[in-house]
Amino acid sequence: MSSASPSGTGIIYASFDRFPAPKGAAVHIRAFVEALGAAFGGVDLLALRDGSTVSTGPLALAEGVTYHPMEARGRDLVAQALSFRAHLAGWWRGRPKAAVVHVRSIFEGYPVARRKEALTDALVFEVNGLPSIELKYHHPDVAEDAELLRKLVAQEDLCISRADLLVTPSEVTAEYLVKRGADAGRVKVIPNGVDLDVFRYAPPRAWDADRPVRLLYSGTMTSWQGVHHAIEACRLLRRDVPAVLTLVGPLRRNGRRALMDRCGDLLLEGAVEILEPLPQAELARLHHACDVVLVPLPVNDRNCVQGCCPLKLLEAMATGTPVVASNLPVVRTLAGPDEVMLIRPGSPKAISEAVKALRADATLGPALSAKARARVERDFPWGRAQTSLVSAYEEAFGMARASTRRSTSASASD
Structure with missing residues (x-):
């Protein structure tokens, strides 16, 4: 992994997931983009517009983070993925090269991996799951489609090989990525976290024989x-x-x-x-x-x-x-x-x-x-996961925190 600072502008975090939403993926996305925004600034989050999200325009989500709701129309997963990719391409057109593009799946990651040099200085592939394994559980009707499976594996392999950093929450997944050809030195395990202020502790309820x-x-x-x-x-x-x-x-x-x-x-x-x-x-x-x-x-x-x-x-x-x-x-x-x-x-x-x-x-x-x-x-507060992610960006890409850049700029102007 290169320690040279990226020459591109900002961080693009793209995800083929509904946001905001009560699902774990949306919780994970918010924690990560908030950490990146606070540390480096200039984060653009591109994710599927949840049905409850009224606005379709850019929204200020947190410090240093702008959320751009995306669409994904279609009757099946393939059509929705292609629609999402088209909306991403439309948003991207004419924008400057990014310092880092962070993707969570092949659905947004594959087009970036194919044109990596033109779009970004560095690619982060966050692997929580891979469709070549998971798709059959969500969509059993495609389980026997050998041609689709072959395409999924090929797109996964490209994303794995072209990623400068692979982030995963599981040691088991990290081992699997290495078996799939990933450089172990580029794999970073960052377990999920918990918001301890929301999931507060209470002692277990006393057992009562009179209630179920x-x-x-x-x-x-x-x-x-x-x-x-x-x-x-x-x-x-x-x-x-x-x-x-x-x-x-x-x-x-x-x-x-x-x-x-x-x-x-x-x-x-x-x-x-x-x-x-x-x-x-x-x-x-x-x-x-x-x-x-x-x-x-x-x-x-x-x-x-x-x-x-x-x-x-x-x-x-x-x-x-x-x-x-x-x-x-x-x-x-x-x-x-x-x-x-x-x-x-x-x-x-x-x-x-x-x-x-x-x-x-x-x-x-x-x-x-x-x-x-x-x-x-x-071991598992979100703050620890957020710190680990920011550190991984610093170590992999030599990125300077926004506070450091401001201090350097102020010193130069004195």
Whole structure:
């Protein structure tokens, strides 16, 4: 990586994600662009306009950050991606060369990688997930499209090879990127963070035999996240104790129908409630109203080969509600057995037994809770992730902070 300062102007942070939105991706984007804006200034954020965002023009988002809402129209993912790329190209036309372009996926990254020398001095590829692995979970109908998969892999390979810095939140993902040909010296692991002022700590609720055990699952309602294991665990648990499962996350129309079919008798019995994504403050309050948070990630290529950094695990640990999570490498890098209950992946029975163990031992939950919160405060506040990102820019590109540039300018004029 070069330490020479970029000659281009400003930082462009582009993402094929809805912003602002209650999803983890939007939280991550805000944390990163705010850090870059405060440190270096001149950040342009290009992201999909959320339906609730009225304005389509530039918006001052934070210190040194301007948000440019983008459109992505089309009936399917490919059409939407091409539409997004067209809007990006229109925005970019006639603008000066950027110092750094920071992308989060191939959907915006591939066109930049192809024309890197003309568009930017440096390219940052932030890898939270790769479509060649993840697409089949979101869009099963394309899983057998070999030609599409070949194109996705080729575009990923180009972005990986042309990136001057690869940022990822997971050690597992970092290892996978190196196997895909990335220079290990260009890979920087920056785990996700938690807003500790929003996800405040509260001791676990005292167990009460007169009320149902309240379980919480938040996040994507798909098999690769293990929502089906959470549902089956609730069904098993109810054979022995009253229990209610709250599911929080985005759902497409077909996904909602499939989820309700899977819940079946639990819905009829009032044992499952399904909620749309919540603002972070409301989600934190919901954590405090529950007895156990479930993070039942199964064994699959998304979780075990590509890797991930489950933000919902860190947020749950921060709130103090006891957590039952799959014993996978992506979990163990964030939490140990004295901080969360680690259970066999893919086993609703193991989840049910862990919840019953928490219920049977009044000291277990508080002990896990306190250590989990301490771990998050030490290792996973957003401030630490933001500092790591800014340092990575300084080390990789020799970029000077805005405050340093102002001081140098003032000294030169004296």
